[in-house]
Amino acid sequence: MPYQVNPDRNIPWNGLPELPIDKTLYETVEVYAQLGNAKAALGRLQGRSIAIPNQGLLINSISLQEAKASSAIENIFTTDDELYKAFSEQRIEQLHGASKEVLKYREALWKGYDYLKRNDTFDEAYFISIYREIKELNDGIRLPSSGIYIKQGGSGSNAGKAFYTPPRGPGIVEAKLANLIEFVNDDKQFPVDPLLKMGIGHLQFEAIHPFTDGNGRAGRIFNIHYLTQKGLLDYPILFLSKYIMDHKDDYYSGLAGVTQRGDWKTWLIYILKAIEATANLTYDKINDIINAKDSILQAVVADSNIARPESLVNALFTQPYTKVKHLTTSGIYAENTARKYLDELAKMRILEKRSMEGNNYYLNLELYRILGE
Ligand SMILES: Nc1ncnc2c1ncn2[C@@H]1O[C@H](COP(=O)(O)OP(=O)(O)O)[C@@H](O)[C@H]1O
Ligand SMILES: [Mg+2]
Numbered sequence: 321m322p323y324q325v326n327p328d329r330n331i332p333w334n335g336l337p338e339l340p341i342d343k344t345l346y347e348t349v350e351v352y353a354q355l356g357n358a359k360a361a362l363g364r365l366q367g368r369s370i371a372i373p374n375q376g377l378l379i380n381s382i383s384l385q386e387a388k389a390s391s392a393i394e395n396i397f398t399t400d401d402e403l404y405k406a407f408s409e410q411r412i413e414q415l416h417g418a419s420k421e422v423l424k425y426r427e428a429l430w431k432g433y434d435y436l437k438r439n440d441t442f443d444e445a446y447f448i449s450i451y452r453e454i455k456e457l458n459d460g461i462r463l464p465s466s467g468i469y470i471k472q473g474g475s476g477s478n479a480g481k482a483f484y485t486p487p488r489g490p491g492i493v494e495a496k497l498a499n500l501i502e503f504v505n506d507d508k509q510f511p512v513d514p515l516l517k518m519g520i521g522h523l524q525f526e527a528i529h530p531f532t533d534g535n536g537r538a539g540r541i542f543n544i545h546y547l548t549q550k551g552l553l554d555y556p557i558l559f560l561s562k563y564i565m566d567h568k569d570d571y572y573s574g575l576a577g578v579t580q581r582g583d584w585k586t587w588l589i590y591i592l593k594a595i596e597a598t599a600n601l602t603y604d605k606i607n608d609i610i611n612a613k614d615s616i617l618q619a620v621v622a623d624s625n626i627a628r629p630e631s632l633v634n635a636l637f638t639q640p641y642t643k644v645k646h647l648t649t650s651g652i653y654a655e656n657t658a659r660k661y662l663d664e665l666a667k668m669r670i671l672e673k674r675s676m677e678g679n680n681y682y683l684n685l686e687l688y689r690i691l692g693e
Contacts, residue, residue, distance in 0.1 A: 323582030330469070332488035333579070336496060336527055339503035340510050341520065345584040351516075351592070358515055358592040361599035366553050368603055375555050378609060380638050382602070385691055386559035387426040390540050393565050396421050400640075400692055408641040408681060421454070425537055428453035432545050433556055441505045442542075442549070444497060447530065450541050454534045461497070462532045464489050470529070473572075483572070484579045486529035496528045504546065514550045518543055519591035523578055540564070557602055563594040605690060612686040613637050616670055623668060626661050628652060636671070640688040641681045 323345055326333035372378055388403055398406075398418045406412075406419035415423065428450045435446055448460045462468065469485040472478045487493055503510050504521045512520070525539040544556045564571045567590075574590040577583035613633060620629045631652045636642055647658035662682045666673040671682040 323578075323584070325578075325580055325582050326484065329484055329580065330482050332485050333527070334487045334489060334492055336487050338496065338499040339520065339524055340512065341584060345582065346516065346588050348585055351585055351588050354589050354592040354596070355513060355515060358595040358599070361596040361603075362515075362547075362552060362558070365558065365599040365603045365606075368606060369553065369555060369557055372606060372610065374634060375557075378606060378637075379555055379557055381609070381640070381687065381691060382557065382559065382605065383426055383429055384639070386544075386561050387422045387429070389559070389565045390537050390561035391418070391422045391425055393540075393561060393568060393571075394536055398422050400688070404639060404641045404688075405676065405681065407639055408643055408646070424454050424456065425541075428537075429541055429544065429556065432541055433548065436545055436549050442501050442545075444494070444501065447497070447525075447538060447542070450538045451531045451534050454537050455531075459532075461493050461530045464492075466532050468529065468532060483576050484527070486527060493528060493530050496524075497530050500524045500528065514546075514552060515592060515595060516588060517550075518546045519588045520584075521546065522591065523575060523584075523587055526575055527579055557606075558595065558598055559602070560591075560594045560598050562601075563598050567594070605693070608690045609637065609687065612690060616686065619668065619670065620665070624664055626664065627657075632661060636665075636682075636684050637687055640684050640691060642671070642684065643679065643681055 323341060324335055324337055326335070369375065384403060384407060388398055388400070391398070396418045402419050403422055406415050406423060409415070412420060412423045412427070431453050432446060432450050435449060436442070439446070444461075451460070452458060467488070469482045472481050472483050487496060500521060503524075504517060507514075510517075522539050522543050525542060526535060529535045531538065540561055543560055544558060547553045547558055548556050570590055574587040577586050616636070617629060617633045620626055620633060626632060632647070635647055635650065635652060638646075642662065644655060644658045644662065647653050647662075648655050652658070653661065662671060663673070665671045666682060670685070672685055674681045674683060
């Protein structure tokens with residue numbers, strides 16, 4: 321059975337086919353070869369991740385990079401410096417602009433993760449809570465009156481014209497979303513390999529475009545949660561947005577290929593390659609971070625008289641910028657001791673002391689370098 325595409329991309333595509341899609345649309349040697357590669361890379365990452373001491377700490381630092389990249393896909397840009405500084409302040413509500421939006425994305429990552437731990441299945445409320453967190457809004461699925469469409473970017477002659485117009489009308493978006501949710505939750509009724517399901521699910525979510533904004537980001541957060549939810553990873557550590565940002569034209573043409581021509585193969589190969597490349601990159605990054613942490617701990621133990629070196633080094637690896645306050649509020653040291661130790665590490669060139677707007681920050685140079693790679 322062929323895939324019905326929108327005959328006119330300027331009108332809402334209420335005929336968007338529901339899931340599952342016909343297997344003949346993607347069961348090819350190329351897709352399955354790439355599926356094998358993606359699975360192998362993901363399995364290696366999962367194997368490595370269980371050996372990481374203090375996973376929360378690592379996820380904390382790499383999830384900031386995901387928030388930055390996923391927001392950048394939507395032209396919301398921050399520099400590492402702005403972002404880390406904002407994050408080290410820990411008062412998101414008082415921030416504004418891009419840094420705030422990026423940190424909101426990161427909050428949404430954790431909120432969704434906790435939500436799924438409690439509820440165990442995807443549902444409409446899950447998607448709405450992600451959207452609300454990212455956009456700081458209290459509404460939900462867009463109303464039939466909101467005439468959104470996906471515009472072509474750039475400055476060429478097609479800029480601003482519609483790539484695709486998502487479905488619209490009373491109850492239509494809700495029904496399509498309910499179908500998508502059933503497809504991702506119910507593996508008995510819809511036995512499709514989980515990595516293919518993630519790719520199909522992401523595309524379908526973008527094609528439904530249930531919200532007035534934030535759909536790209538919500539759909540990328542879904543990808544991460546899907547992998548942990550289905551037990552492919554124990555922790556949310558596979559962050560695809562950097563790959564998508566680096567291959568953004570292919571991302572857009574891959575999505576449009578499905579909605580305009582029903583080309584699921586190109587899309588699925590794209591997303592499986594993203595999984596493979598990102599799993600390998602994350603594997604290397606995790607090793608680099610663990611090695612950096614171990615060697616810094618060794619140096620601190622060998623070359624200083626710092627008390628509780630392990631707690632201190634752990635704290636230095638939760639984020640690139642540390643403030644005295646982080647060490648006192650987490651109860652590791654009293655204020656004077658914390659300041660003395662951080663200054664000492666700055667003298668040892670493990671940290672770099674920076675003064676910004678009257679505050680002292682201590683930058684973990686190795687962590688900063690690894691995260692920015
Ligand atoms: N042709 C297309 N068909 C379906 N979805 C698309 C298409 N082109 C882009 N998209 C999706 O739309 C997203 C942008 O939607 P938007 O609601 O503005 O999300 P955000 O606010 O997170 O940017 C892109 O990131 C992409 O995932
Ligand atoms: Mg947007």
